[in-house]
Amino acid sequence: MSKVISCFKITGYGSYLPPNIQTSKDLSKIIDKTEDWIINHTGVYERRVSDIDVDQMGAIAAKEAIGNKEKPDLIINASGVPKQTLPDTSVFIQKELGFNSIPSFSIHSTCLSFIVALNSAAALLQTNLYKKILIVSSDRGTRGRNFDEPESSSLLGDAAAAIYLEKSNDKNNGIISYNMNTYPDGALLTEVRGGGTHLHPQDTGTKKSDNLFSMNGPQVYRMARKKVYDLIKKDLEKNNLETTDINLVIPHQASGMAVKAYSKYGGFNVNNVVDIIDKTGNCVAASIPLALVLAYKDNRIKQGDLLYLVGTGAGLSIASCIIRI
Numbered sequence: 001m002s003k004v005i006s007c008f009k010i011t012g013y014g015s016y017l018p019p020n021i022q023t024s025k026d027l028s029k030i031i032d033k034t035e036d037w038i039i040n041h042t043g044v045y046e047r048r049v050s051d052i053d054v055d056q057m058g059a060i061a062a063k064e065a066i067g068n069k070e071k072p073d074l075i076i077n078a079s080g081v082p083k084q085t086l087p088d089t090s091v092f093i094q095k096e097l098g099f100n101s102i103p104s105f106s107i108h109s110t111c112l113s114f115i116v117a118l119n120s121a122a123a124l125l126q127t128n129l130y131k132k133i134l135i136v137s138s139d140r141g142t143r144g145r146n147f148d149e150p151e152s153s154s155l156l157g158d159a160a161a162a163i164y165l166e167k168s169n170d171k172n173n174g175i176i177s178y179n180m181n182t183y184p185d186g187a188l189l190t191e192v193r194g195g196g197t198h199l200h201p202q203d204t205g206t207k208k209s210d211n212l213f214s215m216n217g218p219q220v221y222r223m224a225r226k227k228v229y230d231l232i233k234k235d236l237e238k239n240n241l242e243t244t245d246i247n248l249v250i251p252h253q254a255s256g257m258a259v260k261a262y263s264k265y266g267g268f269n270v271n272n273v274v275d276i277i278d279k280t281g282n283c284v285a286a287s288i289p290l291a292l293v294l295a296y297k298d299n300r301i302k303q304g305d306l307l308y309l310v311g312t313g314a315g316l317s318i319a320s321c322i323i324r325i
Contacts, residue, residue, distance in 0.1 A: 002239045004324060006122035007174040012164030014064025015293040016057050016138075017280070018050035024154070031150045038154045043256010047157030047281030049142045054083050057160035058138030059096035061293075065134065065162035066097075072134035072164065074124065075104035078117035080139045080284035082106070085195070093136055110190075110313035111252050112180070113137060113285035115321050118163070118309070119178045125167045136162045139284035144192060146212035155255060156213065157281025161289035176306075177239050177322040179231060186223050186316025190215045217255065224312045225261060232266050232310065235320050243267040245306060246322075248295060252311025253277040253287040262310070274300070287311070301325055 023046045024038040031038075039045060050057055058077070066072070075097075077090035090104035107117040114137050121133040141156030168174065193199050194210035236242065249268050251259055259277055263270040274291040283290055288309055295301050303325060310320040 002176045002241065002322070004171055004174040004176055006119070006126055007168045007171060008122050008125050008165045009168040009170070009173050010163055010325065011166050012065040012067055012069060013293045013296050014061040014162045015290055015297075016060040016160040018048040018052075018057070018158050020049045020051065021046050022049045027154060031147050031153060033150045033154070038150075041151050042154045043259070043277050044155060044157070044281045045278045047142065048159060050140050050158040054079060054081070054138040054140055054160070055089060055092035055096050057140070057158070058093045058136040058162065061138065061160040061162040062093065062097055062134055062136050065164045069164060070132060071099055072102060072132045073130040074121075074133045075102055076117045076121055076133060076135045077104065077106040078113035078135050078137045078285055078289075079106070079108070080110050080113060081144065081192070093138070109317065109319070110315065111254070111285055111287060112311055112313035112317055112319040114289045115309050115311065115319045116180065119175060119321060121165055122175050125165065128167075131167045133165045134162060135165065135289070136160070137286040137289045139286045141213070141282060141284045144211075144213040146209055146214060148209070149214060151217050152213055152215040155217075155282040157283050159280055159283040159286040159290050161286050161293045163289060163292070172304075173324055175321060175323050177235055178320070179235060180317065180319040181227070181231070182315050182317040183223070183227065184315065186220065189220045189223070189316060190314035220312070220316065221255070221258060223316055224258075224318065225265065227318050228261075228310065228312060229265055231318055231320055235308070235322060239322060241306070241322075244269070246272065246308045247305040248300060249273045249308045249310065250288060250291045250295065252313070253280065253282050253291060254312055255282065258312070
């Protein structure tokens with residue numbers, strides 16, 4: 001049995017999917033592409049569009065995750081896009097939860113934020129500084145859609161998910177392996193160029209489109225596929241595992257093609273890969289925890305299971321985490 005390097009237990013989980021569903025047929029009227037074109041290029045049949053902001057969305061998921069348990073000792077916001085530049089989005093989530101004085105901060109690694117936050121939270125639990133940590137991922141991808149880019153704007157959806165972690169003395173539960181690599185050659189492939197010091201609102205050349213999502217999807221896929229395949233191979237070999245030892249693969253829902261690649265090229269059984277993109281779209285950093293939470297709710301996860309969280313993010317970054325439940 002592979003050794004756990006950071007022990008924890010997941011004692012609560014929650015999610016929020018906005019009630020407003022936008023089908024690809026609905027979207028086709030906005031971007032001047034057919035429904036079939038959208039589905040064939042993205043794998044997305046429908047996505048959710050939120051009328052409330054990320055702090056409220058995240059708080060709904062967090063309240064479900066907390067349930068009747070004690071307040072967390074720490075709140076980590078692991079989202080792709082903030083509510084505003086300052087203050088930190090975790091502050092607004094805590095305010096929506098009605099808490100006060102709980103330390104809170106954000107870990108921002110675009111679509112990989114949850115994997116990075118999970119590893120960081122597990123490490124913090126080992127220090128005994130905290131015993132209960134709440135991780136919240138909440139994104140409104142549809143707010144950043146640029147309808148002049150039909151493929152990328154067809155991908156995005158809105159969702160939130162939350163996980164409540166507690167320190168565990170059981171050496172069999174927690175993180176077995178964690179990996180992350182960043183390749184800045186891909187920095188310009190997935191962008192929101194504005195919103196910071198670059199292309200500032202006071203710069204005369206700044207355009208509205210600079211504050212919207214832009215991605216060269218085909219080039220990202222070509223760059224990421226081999227790197228992700230090598231990462232999977234490295235993770236399994238390092239931990240003396242076969243693809244059949246993994247009970248469930250929980251990938252970032254980057255696109256329909258990207259999710260299917262985990263079985264087509266990664267060697268995993270297609271039935272063991274959580275694939276929700278057809279109903280949710282790419283929900284940015286909320287994609288991975290949402291897939292995890294929905295797998296819990298569908299009773300696809302049981303005690304002792306090995307889960308493989310894996311994905312790509314703007315940068316280009318790739319990351320993975322093997323955990324035993």
